Amino acid sequence: MLPIHMVLVDDDDVSDFEVLYRACRNKAYIIAYKILKNESLAEECVSEVFFSVAKNFKKVNNLTSYEKQKYVVISVRNRAFNILSKEKNNNSNVPYEDDIYFNDKDYYEFSYDQWVCCIRKLNKTDRDILYLV
Structure with a gap:
């Protein structure tokens, strides 16, 4: 990740930023x-x-060097708490269950020709997705 951040820093300050980063x-x-107890969230x-x-x-x-490190530590702590609160408020983690969405009776009401007709009406991207499934 260091090269991505280096682009944002002026050429004069690149070595100072690299020292702080490391x-x-x-x-x-x-x-x-x-705080987060999750590797990917911590990295983010x-x-x-x-x-x-x-x-x-x-x-x-x-x-000063000490103040820079203190700034980073406090920023990480605050950002981690913000991410944690967003994760707690995020209720979109509903488990997916096939039987909720798939009704066998409806499936058998269609004939093979009807399925083919419906699939042909889809655009190419949607057809490709069905092909992958």
Whole structure:
């Protein structure tokens, strides 16, 4: 992820950003993981924070080394709590069950020719999806 963030930083500050990134990324990941208890969410959190730091690196670079690390840690903690609250509020994690959506009686009411006719009416993308299933 470092090369993506480096594009946002001025050429003069690239080495300073790289030092900050290498010094803080593991600690930031550990903090995010302790809060989120999910590897991918923790990685996403750390990436978002360093993206934000890279966009505002002119301001962040004026801080002392300790203040920079403190800034990253606090940002990761806050971002992790924001992600956690969004995950808790997200009610779209409904388990998918085939028997809810598939009614055998309706399936057998169609003949083979009717199915072919319906499938031919679909656009190419939708037909390809059915082919993959």
